[in-house]
Amino acid sequence: MRFSVRLGSGTPAKVFRDCAVAAEELGFDQIWTGNDLLRRSGIVPVTVALAATSRIRVGSSVLNPVSLHPAEIAMIAAGLQDFSGGRYLLGLGAGSEVFLRWAGLQLAAPVRRTREGLRAVRTLLTGGVPDGWHERAALKDGPAPTPIYLGAMGPKMLALAGREADGVLALCLPPTQIDWFAARVGDTASKPDFDLACCLWVSIDDDRDAGRARLAAKIAAYSGSLAQDSLAAAGFDLERFKHVQSLVTAGDLDAATAAVDDDMLRLGIAGDVHDVIDRCLELKASGVRHLSFGQPLGGSLVEAVALLGRHVLPHL
Template sequence: MVASGRIPIATGAALEYGDLVAELGRRVGIGLAARGDVRDVTAWARRAEDLGLDSIWVHDSYFERDPITYLSAMAMETRRIGLGAGALNPYTRHPVVVAMTMSALDDLAPRRITLALGSGLPLRLSQMAIPYDDTVARVSESIDQIRRLWSGQPLKLNDKVPPLQPMFQPPHRIPIYIAAYRTPFLDLCGEKADGYLARPAESLPAFQKMHARVLESAATHGRAAGDIDFRGYLLCLFDSSRQEALNRAKREPFVIYMISVLSDISMKRAGFDPALRSQIATAWRAEDYHRAGELIPDELLDAFILCGTVHHVAARANAYHEAGMDVPLLQPILQETAQVEAVLDAAVLYATVRTGVITPTRVAPVPTAPDLALHRGEGRVGAGIARRARGVWEVVRPFSFTASVLPVSVGGAIALSQGRMHWPLFIAALLGALGLHIGTNVINEIYDVRHGIDSITSPRMS
């Protein structure tokens, strides 16, 4: 490692940095959004590599930041860990541009790059005035075009002009995954993709059905089940207990949004009536986030999001693995340091629970496999009390009390100087002013939360 602390760009030489990376019992990765300080996200990537994780995936978050920039920074600062771009789509990024981009990433991180292609969201594409056509045909065609360019062959897209000739060096093999949930995409995955990437907030029953459909399609096209790798984003939210995490999730606007945009088929596959989603979506569109959160039952959150302690999340990831997900990708709903650290701990716990190789530093010793069963009462009483105390401090805002205490105190000082001080009335006035001030702070907080003005991620949410 160089003196600056940066990792040199990888070459074909021995991975001296990778030699120091721990080996886990089974593969696991994390997913991140293209948001926040690039340097912070890169530091998390280095930490994930140190822990021995399989890969980091960054998805294309509409109207946030560019995921390729984050992946480029990670490629510069790591030596071993896999880097996944997914899901990109052939509408906002032309297949030729995708081929060029992946070739450059492969130069920074040889043999560590993976690409996932999806269809894009119709609403977001419409907001950008991008035409939306036969998405399955477009993605299938894009896979063929990208692979042709990577092989160094010319590509003819317009009969009126000569074919384009790739000027970049052919990359090492870059696997292409399908990242879309409709049945025709599952069939396409079985036909020609290297893997399947499940979207965030996918229920376990839905994944099981999609897994079976992909393998059925693969068999139809003469492919073996082992030819296709299955991965998926698993959204996670951590707290001192499962119930605390569920309560927190219902107050998080992103969670409400994710639930409100679930498709009818996703709801039905998970065993829920789509009418429930419609009610939640109505409240969400009206910006009545408090009402929307009240409408979300715990069972609905459990079906689509991994909520609880590190042990809870590791157990849920294990359930997806047993359903056929080769590499779970744990993704924090709140991309903040504490939640990312919890994701890393859960990932290591999931990957080592059968082998006992590594014990996460912030959780109890690694249990045996049966210990992964969910304990709904799990959680530390002391941690819960401390969190509530911090929450009360934030809501009450004692630092602002000078605005109410000072005027009453000045009035008391004047009365005292004139010999007209009445101590019971002074104390009553002081307590009354403090009570009004506290009440105003609390009401203001409730109003901001219910109307979505504040996105609560602090202890006061409990």
């Protein structure tokens, strides 16, 4: 099995570095951080973490080919591969429509722009010239082969990942839907190293109630932006999510968090060490081979990484 931890966009570089050092010591295979537009750059913490570690692979999840040109993405990846001895992982995605439009950027359809960006970056990193570019538009310092993961939730993006990427960061909400995600990625038998990361919302704490409350707050905050069809397919009561969102809209975040019930908490994994172990063992038994632990994680990110590494990973 593979294990990774994901920290959100805007995570301070020093915090990400400390989490990377802890994750490496405790047996994690990968650590990722985001790069949402208008937050702190995700490239800086990735670089700092690579400098502070020697084994763990460090990834950007995810860069988009709109605000960053594919040539720039390939240049960044090549530089980080050279610096790290090949430990950098490149995450690509469509980027947030909202944030990109705030910046006045013109957008092609999400799958189209991601596919075109992926192909251009891949071609550059393997020493070629992308279709339609000038014949001299190749990386001047030589190829830098890099694993490319797509960040995906929807069927079309998942299928694109299965066809053309080396892995997928699949945000599984709820985790029990992993078979749905795997089916849409499709048959990757011809790519035995393809990495389907089951990305989870996880909140772990010595205090079980504190862990559950932290996940409830995250679910409340995102209650209005989750895909309704996906929630319905997983057997959730859509009216509950609408009620929580109405409280968020009214500005009563405490009431919204309190309104997240036990069934809604199925969207992620929350509680103490034993709760997290039990849920993760169920996922392993169902065939999951890469568990990726994402925020909220814990009140202290470093302490949450330590709890996962010391107490959860040994059971898996």
